[in-house]
Amino acid sequence: MEQTFTYREKIKQIFILLIPILITQLGMFSMVFFNTIMSGKYSPYDLAGVAIGTSIWNPVFTGLSGILLAVSPIVAQRYGERNTKEISVTLAHGIYLALMIAITVMILGFFLLNPLLGLMNLDANVKSVAHDYLIGLSIGIIPLFVFNTLRSFIYGLGKTRIVMYILLLALPINLFLNYVLIYGKWMFPELGGVGGGYASAITYWFILAMTALVIKIQEPFNQYVKLASFKDFKWSKCSEILKIGVPMGLSIFFETSMFAIVTILISQYDVITIAAYQTALNIVSFLYMIPLSISTALTVLVGYEVGAKRNKDARIYSFLGIGLAILIAFVTGILVITFRYDVAGLYSNETAVIQLTGHFLIYALFFQMSDALQATTQAALRGYKDVNIAFIMTLIAYWLICLPSGYALARFTNLDASGYWIGLTIGLFVAGIALAIRLHQVQKRKFGIIQEKVS
Template sequence: MKEASTNKEKIITLLKILFPVLITQLGLYSMNFFDTTMSGKVHPNDLAGVAIGSSLWVPVYTGLSGILLAITPIVAQLMGANKKNDVPNVVIQGLYLSICISVVVIIIGLFTVDPILHMMNLEAEVYSIAKGYLIALSFGIFPLFLYAVIRCFIDALGFTRVTMFITLASLPINFILNSLFIFGKLGFPKLGGIGAGVASAITYWCIAFIAIIIVVKKHPFKKFNIFNTFYRASIKAWKEILIIGIPVGLAIFFETSIFAAVTLFMSQFNTITIASHQAAMNFASFLYMLPLSISTALTIVIGHEVGAKRFQHAKQYSYIGIGMALSLSLISAAFIYFFRSQVASIYTSDIHVLKLTQEFLIYAIFFQLSDAIAAPIQGALRGYKDVNMTFMMALISYWIIGLPFGIFLAKFSSLDAFGYWIGLITGLAAGAICLSIRLRIIQKRYSLSIT
């Protein structure tokens, strides 16, 4: 990645990396979006079942794949320090680690899915769909985590457009497979919400296969000869990845699992409320791809700048990224407010779900500003390899402040289900404030190191 000396050049550089990352994130999330919206067209029970299933799967996947995100700053700093020969071993060790993670997830899932779903006291049909969806999805765990590592390698080099094209290629595959397995098109079995899990699993295999071919065959990735040399599993290399990756994964897990926890608490309400909550949350999460993409782009550019010891440039990139996220958050908040009825109609035609979803979307507006600050700062801190305080802040903000406050409002006020959303908003705001303070501390520390 070339050095950018002026703010204008930095904005252009960041945008070149950001835009493909955004398309990639939106594409990956579109699979969950397609699963939810297309299942909702079958029956509210299918929407609720997929909602419950994905609410359990998403925090597990994002948290564990967050461990593998350590590959991005490690490779970015190696490239910034001109240590290219060390990159292949890092990638291979990441792939080994991804296989181990996949095995652990499958084993734990075998023993925990049933007890968790039973604990939620779901309607029989919703329970069956949620369990079937998770079982089907589990067949795509191996390729999904493998792809996470390859994607981090490609992105760390600054070639984010490549992962964008991989994701775009997978979208029509996922959409067609959803049509076949959810609705039973062309003679395929009509599986409803469970079919969404089947379609996603097959799509994950396609993504991994395409990514491997590109890394092996296409310039500039093939010059790294990632698969040409056999590297033994290295505890030392795993330790480096895990020291950075575990705090990153925990921070992401604490953030995403808080939303899953709220969905679990929502199970005390009827299917209409669960479906409406999940529809609104699904769209809010879709918009979260904007600040999340900026976060990923900042990790890449700041990692390169820190590796090259250009700490003032890293600081400038941080503020540019946060400014972009705040601007986009205002636009997305306005979009939700003025088009909430149209958004709700994407998910369902049921009049009761439609009405309640619009009410939940009003609360989703307030997620935007907090996310616009917190997500880019998390990405910037990962670029500095500063990750331990981030996960502690996430734990305190979401689980000690946000969730208890939400439970209190839901149980002891007239807000009912909306109380949980206010708790989430409070937790996100607390996290944004804490992360802002931490970024200032780190930037000051690096500034002092060059004076």
């Protein structure tokens, strides 16, 4: 990263960070994409089982890995300050936290998975697939959490291409493993949708090994790998990450768990409805990788400028990123609505699933624009390390507005499952507006402080 002076330079800087991040995000999402498509082609039961398994795993992973995302704005601000020692300390303690979180998740999963699945009114075949899929995925929990810390560290330095290259190398491996383990090709066992869990876990180990190797041997990363930082463990340094990371993780958790709860509520419908909902959600989630990638770049750029005491530049980056995300969401939303049945046909051969998926995708335009607004405004706030108010706002929007309105529309009107899509959109839009107001307040305060110092 480097200082920019014009709007053109800032837009260019956004895209320099954005494109590799986007390719990386699409690569990570493609693993779920491959699992879903191949499982759907295998059978509707495997598709539904993987959907349930994913709905359980996603809020756990995204919420807890959200804590580790705090490494990125901390490193970015330290990088803006040119504080090499603190960057090394943040990296070491981020890895320690990743290991603690991963081990805790594995222990809790051992005791809670069966009771949780037992609470759902699932078909026996769907329940079996969901259980075994998560067991396979659990083999990759440790490398996945550690990799997310390393990725946040790399992004904090503004070096986004290297992670992209690693993911591009990993994708063919993941695709091959999905194919042979789901369909039982070339003497591999035929595991159905469960095979996707094992394929992802093996791929996570490969990704971690490659990322660790690059950090150890390549400039500028290796200058921050200090053995002394790993030996000198201080809980206060972990607390610094947790102070920012916990509200970030909770905000992400409340959003993803909101989707998970909706999935569980929809599991009360028939297999066709479950499969169609998961397919539609998979499609809009795939497109969400664009505003999510803009968000990641925005957090780094805002954090870097704040660390360098250039608050006016941080403000400009914020609005450029938010505007870009909403514009792209509008364009992709129009495309999804136009070609909704063609896209749905990629996921399933069942006519009923395709038709219902197409119906759900009618709501994609407003859903995507609302999601883009809330994601990027929240990302800009993270760059300022202002996360506590955002956490409260998202909690209210997701759990006190979104879920009740979606449930009411689905249960007490003739919208049925479509009511949940409207409820999701309402919740995301309210969150976006509230976060935008908070961002304006933070920037106004920062700008006012600078004005006082100048005068």
